Structure formats: structure tokens, C-alpha cells
């Protein structure tokens with residue numbers, strides 16, 4: 001296991017260096033001033049993280065992500081599970097989900113901003129709305145995978161229905177739900193930037209738009225690298241940690 | 257069958273099945289598949305009965321009905337308290353060992369046994385003692401805190417056996433519990449099963465298509481024919497074979513040949 005991990009680390013290092021190399025290659029193309037090389041961006045970043053501004057934009061964006069993500073999960077988890085287990089719900093609301101999927105995100109955002117005004121609550125709702133249909137479908141698919149053999153076993157042992165849900169169904173749904181959560185987080189944070197760009201005056205998305213207007217690609221890339229880095233840490237450290245704790249019982253599965 | 261109070265005294269129970277029939281609606285073709293057609297059988301209190309039959313004859317279907325999982329059938333099933341001869345109140349406590357262990361992979365071995373104790377209504381203070389006792393008896397004393405996926409197939413099946421016995425069932429239903437194991441492990445597990453059963457004497461309905469296993473374990477063998485329209489076609493008492501039994505015993509070997517010959521008659 002340790003050998004595998006060490007080899008893995010090398011591969012990751014090589015892959016990262018390749019990416020940086022590719023960046024240099026692009027930066028050396030004729031339009032040099034537009035697309036700065038990595039070390040310039042890094043210098044911008046080192047300069048900026050020492051001041052409060054970039055952190056306040058990050059905080060604004062992260063809180064929108066947090067609330068947008070929570071709202072999206074709060075709607076999508078029960079809806080997805082309901083659709084997975086109830087034929088009636090499927091017939092009633094299946095089409096809604098489909099329409100939601102087909103509607104462009106831009107339309108959702110515009111609709112929410114025009115009806116709720118250009119404020120933070122609207123931004124959160126808009127970000128959540130754009131990802132809810134995708135999340136619902138994702139969870140709906142996963143809800144179908146619950147092992148009926150274990151449910152039968154529990155029934156023979158005379159377990160009450162409530163306990164069957166708590167002790168048999170939910171633990172089986174936990175891994176796919178966590179996967180859905182990671183997937184949802186990835187969707188929400190991209191949408192939040194988009195929502196900020198369209199109707200807020202702070203946040204990472206707004207900053208990227210602002211520097212884009214000034215055609216300052218160095219700053220655009222600086223904010224991008226900064227934000228992607230933070231999100232990577234959140235994803236790997238926090239969600240990865242939860243996953244590790246929840247799924248200790250799957251020793252073999254971790255090799256894959 | 258309504259879920260009422262349990263008998264739950266660890267007493268064994270007589271089982272009487274009369275004229276039990278079960279049809280599956282066939283998909284597509286429209287014709288129904290008569291899986292069971294007029295099954296009659298009785299199991300005396302504390303008796304070890306094995307149902308022997310070819311694949312697809314409806315053995316699992318029968319156990320699903322006996323266990324209460326499947327309630328769509330015609331005919332009658334009655335459970336009566338063994339010793340007193342009176343009618344059991346409510347539903348007897350049933351343990352069902354499936355062909356696969358069906359353990360909860362996210363719980364430790366101890367957690368899996370406690371799951372059954374909880375479901376059967378044992379008070380929390382009893383869990384630890386019972387759990388330790390049964391895990392010890394199936395040879396998993398040192399593995400209580402392991403997760404099922406960290407155990408071999410045979411150990412998992414042992415954990416399932418501990419789970420089944422720990423609730424002190426009135427009736428034990430077993431659906432080919434050893435068929436996924438290698439013969440050596442299976443032999444050891446059969447012996448362990450008999451030891452546990454000798455000590456507890458609940459009524460057992462054991463399903464298999466292995467005649468060697470049937471002869472080694474049972475008081476009585478019931479033979480079912482290949483479907484459709486399966487029912488109990490033949491019955492062989494094994495009271496002439498003393499316990500403990502051994503695979504090398506010539507009398508047992510002769511009996512097995514006889515059982516196999518009689519099984520063949522109902523396969524074609």
C-alpha cells in the first residue's frame with residue numbers, strides 16, 4: 001500500500017510539472033503580455049495574499065457557496081430519494097426534473113435576479129437552482145441501488161420499518177450521497193462565480209470579471225489559481241476526511 | 257401473518273404446512289409459473305428436517321414463505337408450541353440463514369449480532385454477553401471488532417450463524433448456507449452447526465441439493481421434484497443412523513446412495 005502511495009505521489013508531481021510546463025509554453029507564444037507565465041502570476045498572488053482584499057472576496061464567495069450548496073442538498077436529497085423509491089413521485093415530478101435539466105443556467109439566474117432583486121439571497125438561490133436538477137437525477141439514480149436482500153434479512157429479523165430505513169437504507173445511501181455531495185459542491189462553486197459575475201459587486205467571480213474588463217489576464221489567472229487551490233484543499237481535506245471516516249469498513253475499495 | 261408478540265422462549269415449535277401452493281406471474285408470456293403445487297410437510301418440535309431437491313424446484317420460495325417474507329400463497333401454515341402442544345401465541349421467532357451471509361458490511365461482526373438482538377427485542381444490557389457467547393461458540397471470539405469484508409467467506413457465514421443463534425430462535429431456516437464454501441470448511445461448519453443444534457434443539461428446516469450434506473445432518477429428508485408443480489414427493493427417515501455421525505460410516509454411505517437414487521427419480 002505504501003509503495004503504491006509513493007509511486008502515486010511521483011505521478012502526481014510529474015503531472016503537475018507537465019501542466020506548469022504547458023502553461024509556460026502557451027505564455028511564450030506571441031501574445032506574451034496577455035497571457036503571463038506562471039511565476040508572474042505567483043508573484044501577484046504572493047503580493048495579494050498579504051492584504052485583506054483578496055480574503056474578503058474569498059469569504060464572500062465561500063459563504064455563498066456554503067449556503068447555495070446547503071440549499072441545493074436540502075432540496076435534492078429528499079427529492080432524489082423520493083423519486084428513487086416512489087413510482088407515483090416519479091410519474092408526478094419526473095418531467096419537472098427533465099425540464100429543469102434542459103433549462104439553461106443563465107435563464108435560472110436571470111429569473112431569480114429579476115424576481116428577487118440583485119442581492120445575496122437571490123445569488124444563493126440562483127446558484128442552488130441551477131444545480132438542483134442535476135443533483136436530483138444523480139441521487140435518484142443512486143437511490144435505486146439499495147440492496148433489497150439486506151432489507152429482506154432485516155425484515156425476517158423483525159426490524160421495524162423505521163429502523164430498516166435508519167439502519168439498512170441510509171447507510172447504503174451514504175456513499176453515493178457523499179459522492180453526490182462532492183459532485184454538487186463542484187457544480188455549485190462554478191455557478192456561484194457565474195452568479196457573482198452577473199449580479200454582485202464582490203466575490204471571486206466579480207473580481208475575475210473586473211480584471212477581464214481591464215484585460216488583465218495576470219490578475220484573472222491569479223484569482224483563478226487562488227480559488228482553485230482553496231477549493232482543492234476543501235475537497236481533499238474536508239470531504240476526503242469525512243469519506244475516510246465513514247467508510248472504514250471498505251478496506252479493499254480504497255485500492256481502486 | 258400479523259406481526260404479533262414473539263414466543264421467544266427459545267423453545268422449539270411444530271411446523272405444519274398444508275396444501276401450500278405458489279404461482280409466479282410469468283413475465284411476457286402471460287402463463288403463470290406454478291412453483292409450488294400442494295406442498296404438505298410437518299416438522300416436529302426440535303427436529304432437523306432437510307428439504308432436498310434439484311435447482312429451481314422452489315426450495316427458496318418455500319423458505320421465503322415459511323419465514324414470512326412472502327405472503328402471497330394459498331394453503332396454510334401453522335406453528336404450534338412444541339412441548340405443551342398448545343397453539344403458539346403470535347409469531348414464533350424465526351432465524352433465516354440465507355445462501356449468502358447477508359451481513360451489514362458497515363457494521364462490525366459484533367454490530368451485526370447486536371443488530372439482530374436489537375431487532376428481536378433483547379434489552380441492551382444482554383447484548384454484550386450474548387454476543388460474546390455466540391461469537392465464541394462459532395470460533396469468532398477474537399474477531400468481534402472486525403468488519404465483514406475483513407473476514408473470509410467461511411468466517412462471514414459463521415458470523416451469520418452466530419447472529420441467527422443469538423436471538424434464540426424457535427425455528428431456524430437455512431437455505432444452502434454452506435454451498436458457497438469449500439468442502440473442508442463446509443464439513444467443519446456442518447459439525448459446528450450440529451453441535452449448536454444439539455445444545456439448543458430448535459426446529460430446523462434445512463435446504464440443500466447436496467445429498468451427502470442432507471444425510472449427515474438430518475433426522476428426516478424430504479425430496480421435492482423438479483418444477484413446475486413441485487411438492488414433497490418422498491420422505492426418508494434417518495433415525496437408523498446414530499449421532500454423532502461420520503462421513504466414513506458405511507451405513508451412512510449406503511443411505512446416501514439410496515437418497516441419491518430416490519432423488520434422481522424426481523429430477524427427470
Ligand SMILES: Nc1ncnc2c1ncn2[C@@H]1O[C@H](COP(=O)(O)OP(=O)(O)OP(=O)(O)O)[C@@H](O)[C@H]1O
Nearest residue numbers: 280289291310311312313314315316317318465483
Ligand atoms: N420472483 C420471481 N418471479 C418469477 N419467478 C420466480 C421468482 N422467484 C422464483 N421464481 C421461479 O420459481 C422457481 C423456484 O425458484 P427457487 O428460487 O425457489 O428455486 P430453488 O429450489 O431455491 O433453486 P436453487 O437450488 O437453484 O436455489 C424457479 O423456476 C424460478 O424461476
Ligand SMILES: [Mg+2]
Nearest residue numbers: 315316317431
Ligand atoms: Mg434457492
